[in-house]
Amino acid sequence: xxxxxxxxEPGGEVQEALAQLAARLRPNNRPGPVPIIGPIRTLLVAAxxxxxxxxxFSSLLQPAKPSDLRAxxxxxxxxxxxxxxxxxxxxxxxxxxxxxxxxxxxxxxxxRSSTAEDSCASVAAPSWLADPRFAGAYAEAKGxxxxxxxxxxxxxxxxKLAAAASHLEGDFVECGVxxxxxxxxxxxxxxxxxxxxxxxxxxxxxxxxxxxxxxxxHQEGEHISDERYPDVSEVVRANFADKPFARxxxxxxxxxxxxxxxxxxxxxxxxxxxxxxxxxxxxFFWPMLVPGAPVxxxxxxxxxxxxxxxxLDEVARELGVEIMMxxxxxxxxxxxxxxxx
Ligand SMILES: C[S@@+](CC[C@H](N)C(=O)[O-])C[C@H]1O[C@@H](n2cnc3c(N)ncnc32)[C@H](O)[C@@H]1O
Numbered sequence: 615x616x617x618x619x620x621x622x623e624p625g626g627e628v629q630e631a632l633a634q635l636a637a638r639l640r641p642n643n644r645p646g647p648v649p650i651i652g653p654i655r656t657l658l659v660a661a662x663x664x665x666x667x668x669x670x671f672s673s674l675l676q677p678a679k680p681s682d683l684r685a686x687x688x689x690x691x692x693x694x695x696x697x698x699x700x701x702x703x704x705x706x707x708x709x710x711x712x713x714x715x716x717x718x719x720x721x722x723x724x725x726r727s728s729t730a731e732d733s734c735a736s737v738a739a740p741s742w743l744a745d746p747r748f749a750g751a752y753a754e755a756k757g758x759x760x761x762x763x764x765x766x767x768x769x770x771x772x773x774k775l776a777a778a779a780s781h782l783e784g785d786f787v788e789c790g791v792x793x794x795x796x797x798x799x800x801x802x803x804x805x806x807x808x809x810x811x812x813x814x815x816x817x818x819x820x821x822x823x824x825x826x827x828x829x830x831x832h833q834e835g836e837h838i839s840d841e842r843y844p845d846v847s848e849v850v851r852a853n854f855a856d857k858p859f860a861r862x863x864x865x866x867x868x869x870x871x872x873x874x875x876x877x878x879x880x881x882x883x884x885x886x887x888x889x890x891x892x893x894x895x896x897x898f899f900w901p902m903l904v905p906g907a908p909v910x911x912x913x914x915x916x917x918x919x920x921x922x923x924x925x926l927d928e929v930a931r932e933l934g935v936e937i938m939m940x941x942x943x944x945x946x947x948x949x950x951x952x953x954x955x
Pocket of ligand 1: 760789790791792793794796797818819820821823824827843865867885887888891
């Protein structure tokens with residue numbers, strides 16, 4: 615590719631290619647498809663693009679199998695020094711075989727997004743990122759979390775819904791806590807006073823997923839590895855030692871749910887990565903959720919978690935409500951006053 619300051623000096627070949635291109639692009643010059651590939655290839659080569667670029671360009675203008683196109687795109691991107699994973703992602707995006715994807719729109723969003731992270735990019739201006747209250751709560755949570763990446767959009771959903779729920783009467787509940795990142799974010803954002811008259815229940819095995827709750831597909835997933843979920847029972851106790859309103863309930867959901875001693879729930883976050891305990895947690899707490907209480911399902915829209923999504927949708931249907939899929943992939947339910955009946 616030409617470097618900065620390079621000047622393309624059109625020789626006879628380039629001029630000829632330009633003339634051919636102009637002739638072929640002239641409206642009404644020829645009916646039907648316009649064969650412009652040859653001249654464009656000449657121009658690209660003359661401009662210093664690698665030979666694969668012109669081959670690629672030809673493929674783009676001709677019907678080509680997506681796999682061929684992907685391979686060529688990858689080659690061009692690789693040859694231009696781009697990281698292989700990034701090259702793969704770009705190639706996959708540009709050759710997606712879906713009517714639902716407008717690649718131009720995707721690129722527009724990606725180029726204007728200031729916080730593309732955690733599978734979420736948006737042109738929305740995330741003004742809340744600069745809010746010290748959010749930044750402080752997020753930093754505090756990140757200090758104890760096992761997220762392994764930034765998840766600010768998802769945490770924003772949780773803290774803002776928790777703020778709304780803080781106006782309701784009832785306990786807060788999280789099922790699927792791990793070292794406590796998302797629960798801590800909510801506590802830090804609301805402040806201890808919000809829990810003066812309520813308990814924040816934290817349900818988890820604190821030893822990872824329960825293998826006999828997983829179906830065959832899930833068994834193969836990376837989730838059950840001990841590496842991802844080491845025993846954090848002591849860690850989590852230490853992480854919430856300064857929060858007397860936090861009640862840690864260790865063990866397998868749904869069996870441990872009867873240790874809930876409240877009668878009303880104002881906020882419910884479900885994040886156990888497995889359909890069975892999530893469905894049972896929803897069924898268990900539904901009658902106790904006060905009108906307006908949010909229920910957030912962390913994994914709901916993530917493609918590998920489709921089993922949870924379909925199982926939760928089925929229960930929601932039975933309850934007469936619908937789960938909203940957020941762009942963060944979280945699912946959101948608001949308890950209606952009549953319980954959905
Ligand atoms: C993705 S992690 C939760 C992450 C946490 N919400 C955060 O963001 O900081 C999933 C958790 O669900 C727990 N879990 C999975 N199945 C469970 C079950 N049946 N009963 C209790 N906990 C379970 C695992 O031990 C793990 O800690």
